[in-house]
Amino acid sequence: MKLINSFGPNPRMVRMFLLEKNITLPLVNIDILAGENRQSAYTQKNPTSQTPSLELDDGRVIAETVVICEYLEELHPTPALIGTTSVERAEARMALRRMELNACEYLYNGFRFGAGLELFKDRIRCLPDAVEGLHAKGADGLKLADTLLKGQTFLCGNRLTIGDLVLYCCIDFCASAGFKVAPELTNLHAWFERINSRPSATASLSSNWSEIGLRG
Amino acid sequence: MKLINSFGPNPRMVRMFLLEKNITLPLVNIDILAGENRQSAYTQKNPTSQTPSLELDDGRVIAETVVICEYLEELHPTPALIGTTSVERAEARMALRRMELNACEYLYNGFRFGAGLELFKDRIRCLPDAVEGLHAKGADGLKLADTLLKGQTFLCGNRLTIGDLVLYCCIDFCASAGFKVAPELTNLHAWFERINSRPSATASLSSNWSEIGLRG
Numbered sequence: 001m002k003l004i005n006s007f008g009p010n011p012r013m014v015r016m017f018l019l020e021k022n023i024t025l026p027l028v029n030i031d032i033l034a035g036e037n038r039q040s041a042y043t044q045k046n047p048t049s050q051t052p053s054l055e056l057d058d059g060r061v062i063a064e065t066v067v068i069c070e071y072l073e074e075l076h077p078t079p080a081l082i083g084t085t086s087v088e089r090a091e092a093r094m095a096l097r098r099m100e101l102n103a104c105e106y107l108y109n110g111f112r113f114g115a116g117l118e119l120f121k122d123r124i125r126c127l128p129d130a131v132e133g134l135h136a137k138g139a140d141g142l143k144l145a146d147t148l149l150k151g152q153t154f155l156c157g158n159r160l161t162i163g164d165l166v167l168y169c170c171i172d173f174c175a176s177a178g179f180k181v182a183p184e185l186t187n188l189h190a191w192f193e194r195i196n197s198r199p200s201a202t203a204s205l206s207s208n209w210s211e212i213g214l215r216g
Numbered sequence: 217m218k219l220i221n222s223f224g225p226n227p228r229m230v231r232m233f234l235l236e237k238n239i240t241l242p243l244v245n246i247d248i249l250a251g252e253n254r255q256s257a258y259t260q261k262n263p264t265s266q267t268p269s270l271e272l273d274d275g276r277v278i279a280e281t282v283v284i285c286e287y288l289e290e291l292h293p294t295p296a297l298i299g300t301t302s303v304e305r306a307e308a309r310m311a312l313r314r315m316e317l318n319a320c321e322y323l324y325n326g327f328r329f330g331a332g333l334e335l336f337k338d339r340i341r342c343l344p345d346a347v348e349g350l351h352a353k354g355a356d357g358l359k360l361a362d363t364l365l366k367g368q369t370f371l372c373g374n375r376l377t378i379g380d381l382v383l384y385c386c387i388d389f390c391a392s393a394g395f396k397v398a399p400e401l402t403n404l405h406a407w408f409e410r411i412n413s414r415p416s417a418t419a420s421l422s423s424n425w426s427e428i429g430l431r432g
Binding site (some may be wrong): 033064074125144 | 255263264272278279280282283284286287290302303305306307309310313314316317340341343344345346349350352353356360363364377
């Protein structure tokens with residue numbers, strides 16, 4: 001099994017997940033800035049051309065960041081970043097989806113159609129006129145995060161779970177691309193510093209992130 | 217355990233999932249058109265105010281359509297609509313996410329900010345100017361679905377899985393609100409008719425769908 005890896009917040013999230021779970025996997029790096037993920041050698045493996053993906057020993061490929069994490073959690077149940085019971089898993093998945101669908105997807109599209117437009121405009125359909133609105137929708141999602149985090153260490157109480165890593169990697173990346181998180185979201189800022197101080201946060205960054213100028 | 221249920225494509229998807237799995241659950245109906253889901257009696261249970269949600273016997277509430285399905289599949293493993301092995305589950309979740317993030321989320325926002333604007337404009341931040349672009353993004357996602365369905369019965373080969381239900385309920389709803397699926401997507405149209413002819417497709421519709429004029 002090997003992880004097809006690249007620069008970017010989603011591959012970083014999987015690397016952070018691996019570090020938190022003490023899983024070691026061979027990484028095969030591809031250059032997304034040069035469009036290597038849009039070449040047929042890769043799109044035959046993952047038709048959406050997104051990274052990362054996980055290539056199994058029999059050649060099957062599992063794509064989609066969160067799906068890769070769910071698969072790895074099944075193979076390596078502890079430490080649990082999703083959960084050890086059905087209810088725990090449901091709580092972690094619920095927190096994850098609330099963050100993904102209310103915040104991260106809007107913020108990532110705000111990046112792709114805005115600060116990242118030069119890279120994306122010839123690769124996917126971009127909606128540059130919608131950037132301001134998408135950022136505002138993402139900010140609404142972060143306000144929800146701030147509310148859910150009130151009195152809690154992590155999104156799921158005292159448990160660090162997958163949603164924390166997904167939201168952290170998204171905010172850290174988008175902030176490095178110019179998105180401003182509202183200062184009044186004090187629960188969110190405190191939570192961010194908690195995640196940011198974990199060894200996995202720094203160790204998961206790409207080796208060339210500072211050269212690129214984005215935290216992915 | 218009871219399902220807090222309403223009109224709408226997401227509650228319908230859970231009802232269709234229950235029917236396909238032969239699970240019977242007590243349903244408690246709330247009136248989303250009248251905004252009952254925005255009242256504190258419900259938002260205390262689900263702060264995003266979305267339906268459906270699953271209330272457990274101990275009072276805990278599991279929200280988010282797909283999370284409810286994952287939880288129910290763990291309690292009732294057969295017939296499997298996600299999978300019986302780690303790889304099967306990964307394949308089903310991958311197909312699901314490709315459809316949700318590339319098609320359904322755009323199409324639902326296209327509805328909320330467009331045909332559904334009167335209902336949503338005072339409830340959530342709406343981006344009416346983005347509707348055309350969102351529909352075009354959704355159409356790109358349906359083109360991906362058409363490609364993935366080539367030579368296949370369902371999104372995961374011969375297995376009916378959760379992604380088929382999520383995509384079907386989305387397309388059926390959005391089409392009833394005026395969205396046009398491109399006629400050249402022949403694999404997708406053939407797949408749609410296959411799902412549409414299942415007894416669960418009709419049986420999962422709300423009793424008042426035709427009065428409302430939308431297939432949810």
